[in-house]
Amino acid sequence: MNENINEEITNRIENIEDEELQSFLLKIVDYERDVLAQKKPHYKDEYRKLAKPHLDGGDGE
Amino acid sequence: MSTDANSRTFFKKVVFDDWRQYKGVKEFPLSPDGDHHINAIIGENGTGKTTFAKGVEAGLNGSVPGESGDNGQAEPHVNSKVFDQLDDGDSSSGSIELHLSHKGTDYVITREFASRKEDGVCINSIDQNLTVERHTPSEGWEELSNPSKELARILPPEVQQYYFFDGERLDDLFKNDYEDDVRKAVWDLSHVHVLENVINHLRTLRDERRRTAKSSSGEVQEARDERDEKEAERMDIIHEKARVEQTIDEKESALTEIENKMGAAANDQVLSLIEERAELEAEIDSLVDTEEDLEDEVDRLVIEAGSICLAADALDTATEAFDDLGAQGKLPPAVRRKYLDGLLAEKECLCGCDLETHPDHRQNVEDLRNETPAINDRLIEASYEFPNTRTAGEQAFADLRETIRELRETTQERLKKETKVEDLTEQLRGHNIPDEIDLEDLDEQRGQLRTELRKLQNKQGRLEEQLDTVEGEIEALNQRIDRELDKEARSTELMREVNWYKRAREELVAIKAALMAEVRENIEASIETYFNTLTWKTEQYDITVQEDFCIRIDGPDRQRQVERLSAGETELLALSFIAALTEVSGFDAPVMIDTPLARIDQEHRAAIGSRLPDFLADQQVTFLFTDSEFDDTVSSALEGHLANTYKLENANRVTRFEDY
Numbered sequence: 001m002n003e004n005i006n007e008e009i010t011n012r013i014e015n016i017e018d019e020e021l022q023s024f025l026l027k028i029v030d031y032e033r034d035v036l037a038q039k040k041p042h043y044k045d046e047y048r049k050l051a052k053p054h055l056d057g058g059d060g061e
Numbered sequence: 062m063s064t065d066a067n068s069r070t071f072f073k074k075v076v077f078d079d080w081r082q083y084k085g086v087k088e089f090p091l092s093p094d095g096d097h098h099i100n101a102i103i104g105e106n107g108t109g110k111t112t113f114a115k116g117v118e119a120g121l122n123g124s125v126p127g128e129s130g131d132n133g134q135a136e137p138h139v140n141s142k143v144f145d146q147l148d149d150g151d152s153s154s155g156s157i158e159l160h161l162s163h164k165g166t167d168y169v170i171t172r173e174f175a176s177r178k179e180d181g182v183c184i185n186s187i188d189q190n191l192t193v194e195r196h197t198p199s200e201g202w203e204e205l206s207n208p209s210k211e212l213a214r215i216l217p218p219e220v221q222q223y224y225f226f227d228g229e230r231l232d233d234l235f236k237n238d239y240e241d242d243v244r245k246a247v248w249d250l251s252h253v254h255v256l257e258n259v260i261n262h263l264r265t266l267r268d269e270r271r272r273t274a275k276s277s278s279g280e281v282q283e284a285r286d287e288r289d290e291k292e293a294e295r296m297d298i299i300h301e302k303a304r305v306e307q308t309i310d311e312k313e314s315a316l317t318e319i320e321n322k323m324g325a326a327a328n329d330q331v332l333s334l335i336e337e338r339a340e341l342e343a344e345i346d347s348l349v350d351t352e353e354d355l356e357d358e359v360d361r362l363v364i365e366a367g368s369i370c371l372a373a374d375a376l377d378t379a380t381e382a383f384d385d386l387g388a389q390g391k392l393p394p395a396v397r398r399k400y401l402d403g404l405l406a407e408k409e410c411l412c413g414c415d416l417e418t419h420p421d422h423r424q425n426v427e428d429l430r431n432e433t434p435a436i437n438d439r440l441i442e443a444s445y446e447f448p449n450t451r452t453a454g455e456q457a458f459a460d461l462r463e464t465i466r467e468l469r470e471t472t473q474e475r476l477k478k479e480t481k482v483e484d485l486t487e488q489l490r491g492h493n494i495p496d497e498i499d500l501e502d503l504d505e506q507r508g509q510l511r512t513e514l515r516k517l518q519n520k521q522g523r524l525e526e527q528l529d530t531v532e533g534e535i536e537a538l539n540q541r542i543d544r545e546l547d548k549e550a551r552s553t554e555l556m557r558e559v560n561w562y563k564r565a566r567e568e569l570v571a572i573k574a575a576l577m578a579e580v581r582e583n584i585e586a587s588i589e590t591y592f593n594t595l596t597w598k599t600e601q602y603d604i605t606v607q608e609d610f611c612i613r614i615d616g617p618d619r620q621r622q623v624e625r626l627s628a629g630e631t632e633l634l635a636l637s638f639i640a641a642l643t644e645v646s647g648f649d650a651p652v653m654i655d656t657p658l659a660r661i662d663q664e665h666r667a668a669i670g671s672r673l674p675d676f677l678a679d680q681q682v683t684f685l686f687t688d689s690e691f692d693d694t695v696s697s698a699l700e701g702h703l704a705n706t707y708k709l710e711n712a713n714r715v716t717r718f719e720d721y
Contacts, residue, residue, distance in 0.1 A: 005580065005646060009256060012572045025259075025565055032258045043262045044269075051561055055554075 006033070020054045070163045070215065070649045071681035072117075079155030080116045080174070082109040082716035084140040089113075089718070090705055092162075093681050097704035099674065100683040101721070103691045104709030109716035110685035111227070113709075114655045118225055120157035120172045122218060123189045126225075137176040137183045141714050144176050144183060152177035152184075163215045167196040170212060216650055223249070223642055224650040226657075234635045235612075235623050244610040246642055247580060256573045260566055267562035274556050279549030281542060288538035295531045302524040309517045316510045323503050331492050331500075338485040341478050342511070348475040355468040362461040369454025376451045383444040401430035580645060581606050587641030588612070588634070595633050595672045628660040633669065640677050651681040658690040670695030674702040 009029060016022040027050045035043065072091040077083035091100050104110050119125045128135065137144040139153045147153055154175040161168045173188040193208035205211050216224075223246060234242055248254060320339075324332060369376070404426055408416045416423040486508070490501045585606040592614075593601050603615040612634070614621040626634065639652070657673070658666045671694055676682065681704075686695070706721035 005253070005576070006255070008576060008579075009572065012576065013568075016568055021561075021565060021568065024561075025568060028259055028263075028565070029255060032255050032262075035258070036255060044266060047262060047266055047562075048558075051558065055558055055561060 024050060024054050068164055069680065070161065071651045072159060072683070073162050073167070074158075074160035075113070075117060075120075076158035076160070077116055077155070078157075079139045079143060079153070080157055081112045081136065081138065081140060082711060082714065083112070083116070084142060084715045087716070087718065089707060091681070091683060093704045097702055098678065098681055099699055099702045100681070100704055101686055101691060101699060101706045102683065102709060102718075103686045103688060103707070103721055104711075104716075104718075105688050108709040108711040110687070110709065111655055112716075114225065114227070114653055114685055116157050117159065117653060118221070119174070119187060120159045120170060120191075121212065121216060121221065123172060123187050123191065125187075127227075135183055135185050138174040138185045138187065139176040144178065147176075147178040149178055149181065161215070168211075168215070169194045169196075169202075170208075221650075223639055224652050226639075226652075226654045234638065235626070235631050237624060239612075239623065240610040243606070243612065243638070246638075247577075247584060247610070253573060253577060253580070256569055256576070260569050260573065263562045263566040263569070267559050267566065270555050270562065271559045274552045274559060277548055277555065278552040279545035279547070281545040281549050284538060284542045284545050288535060288542060291531055291535045291538060295528065295535060298524055298528045298531060302521060302528065305517055305521050305524060309514060309521065312510050312514045312517065316507060316514065319503050319507045319510065323500060323507070328492075331489060334485055334489050334492075338482055338489070341482050341485070345475055345478050345482065348471055348478065351471050352468060352475065355464055355471060358464050359461065359468065362457050362464060366454055366457035366461050369450060369457065373451065373454065376447050376454075379443070380447045380451065383447065387444070401426060401433060405430065581608075581610075583645045584638075584641045587644050588637045591637035591640045591676070592633060594675050595637060595669060596630075629662060629665045629669070632657075632660050636676060643677060643680065649680070651683065652677055653683045653685070655685040656687055656690060657684050658695070659687065666690065667692065667694035671698035674699055 010026065013022055013025045013029065016025065028047055031043070031046055031050070071093055074091060075089045077087045077089075079085065080087075089102075102110060102113060115125050115127075125138075139155050143153050152175050154173055156171055156173045159170040161170060170191060170193050172191040175186050175188075177184045177186075191208050191212070193205045193211050194202050195205055195211075196202050320335070324335060404411065405416070405423070410416050410419060410422040410426060412422070414422055416426065486504065490504055492500065585604060588606070589602065589604040592604055596602070600617045602621075605613040605615070607613060612623050614623065614626075614634075621630075623631075623634065636657075642648075643650075643652075658670060661669055670690075670692070673682075673684070673695070707718045708721040709716055709718050711717075
């Protein structure tokens with residue numbers, strides 16, 4: 001295990017095969033880290049904004 | 062602290078100014094020095110050890126741990142001698158400064174406090190607005206604009222309980238139902254709450270989008286079923302109409318045949334009567350059609366004239382108002398500003414000349430335009446339309462009266478012709494025809510056929526109307542199906558979004574479960590290492606952190622229940638657990654433990670004390686020892702690891718300290 005669990009979380013997400021899903025998860029986890037550091041607004045708008053390019057580009061399956 | 066000491070977090074200095082026993086300014090340097098990472102502050106009970114620890118926590122959190130803050134009976138925050146000298150209504154203040162190094166950057170956290178005397182009792186307060194200054198080589202010292210957030214980033218309040226301990230209460234961590242506390246500690250320090258937040262948010266979003274998808278899902282099938290029903294109804298009408306039309310054809314053939322028979326058998330006079338009656342009947346049919354058309358026209362005019370009649374007063378009032386505006390020059394009756402604007406844009410005068418070459422004309426048009434009030438086009442339209450509407454309503458009434466009169470005359474004419482037909486029929490039936498022909502019977506049959514035909518033709522008309530209605534309904538249903546299909550497409554899109562969040566959540570749930578299991582295993586291994594390092598016993602213990610965070614301790618001979626460990630063993634387990642959490646989480650904070658060996662009996666104190674240097678070797682640890690805790694064994698065990706050692710003494714309610 002990494003000394004830093006945050007890095008471990010990132011590594012595990014990077015191991016997800018679906019690159020679209022992987023990219024989305026990295027972004028929302030980063031966003032939540034920023035939220036914990038009190039830098040970001042409400043999550044729903046941000047999640048939907050981050051999901052949109054993936055939904056527009058792929059079939060979401 | 063030897064490895065990469067600059068990247069760690071540690072106190073460089075704690076400065077109290079009139080904080081309780083610490084009268085005046087008292088400065089405690091605490092910086093580590095190479096492998097010397099332990100600070101020891103030693104003093105008998107009442108000399109200010111706990112006050113020191115509380116001062117550090119008050120500086121960080123703005124409240125004194127373990128004190129409810131009930132003013133009136135509280136110990137003054139300021140030095141009690143200073144407080145005693147206050148007059149009633151006066152107050153005195155002080156401050157706590159924490160000099161902290163975090164990842165190579167220096168910070169000074171300052172918090173002020175005060176005590177006021179009111180009616181002889183003490184009212185304490187701690188300023189909730191701390192200041193944080195940061196030192197960087199490029200900027201020097203600067204005061205941060207958001208100090209609370211900056212401090213929370215360096216030392217999050219929720220994890221402070223794992224770095225600042227009262228040794229006498231350390232074993233509280235492993236009292237009954239300790240599993241939840243252990244789970245919470247692992248949770249707080251492992252960053253898994255980031256994943257948990259994402260997982261919860263994805264679930265909320267998934268459920269919300271699913272509800273929206275459900276509410277906007279199209280009802281295509283329902284609309285299609287309704288359309289199919291109407292289509293079946295349409296086909297029934299078409300078939301019925303075809304049957305009626307066929308019957309009409311048959312009846313008309315039969316009628317022609319009867320009329321032929323009657324004609325063939327009749328003399329000239331009879332034929333003349335038959336022809337005359339046929340002509341009259343044709344005229345009656347035509348009059349019936351005219352009556353139907355006039356009735357429709359009456360219906361239309363009643364609607365047109367009626368609605369205008371209802372609004373007649375309003376129309377009259379509005380028209381009068383427009384007339385008034387016109388009389389005041391506020392409503393141009395003929396030339397509109399828009400029209401004049403158009404002329405200016407086209408550079409063409411009212412007279413047709415080019416405004417570019419005739420500046421005087423241009424000026425005239427512009428003047429006219431500027432004199433024309435810039436009023437709403439709709440208002441101008443209304444000023445024309447309202448009187449027109451009123452006139453149209455009056456005309457509709459006149460037309461209605463005329464149409465009703467025409468209808469009445471047509472009906473009278475038809476009735477006259479029907480009477481005449483009846484007379485002719487009587488005459489025809491009175492004539493003698495050859496024996497083999499029963500003219501009266503034939504004529505009765507003819508009359509009956511004509512009645513049946515009229516009924517059938519009426520039915521045919523009704524069926525055609527029904528067909529028009531049903532076809533209109535089918536068209537509306539087809540449009541509804543298109544709309545429902547659009548909604549269904551939207552719902553499908555939403556369900557894709559739902560599925561996306563669902564998959565994202567499933568992946569993170571799996572990652573979280575695997576991570577928690579790994580964290581648990583690592584903590585388990587780390588506790589075991591620390592416990593076996595710190596323990597005074599020679600046997601090795603096998604420690605397991607189970608899925609429910611229950612800790613199992615297996616010795617060589619038997620299993621030990623956590624709840625039944627001795628006070629010393631429990632404290633040992635707590636210290637091991639804290640060290641394991643710190644190691645596994647990678648979270649970095651200075652540790653401070655007040656009276657770490659207070660619950661350890663004399664026999665084992667030396668054994669644990671001698672092993673303390675191995676405890677959290679990479680972090681700054683500040684122990685606040687009583688004299689009896691810091692005995693020769695502990696003192697010599699720590700000797701090669703101590704960075705700063707202070708001896709506290711209290712005399713006359715004032716603490717003094719010196720290097721030990």
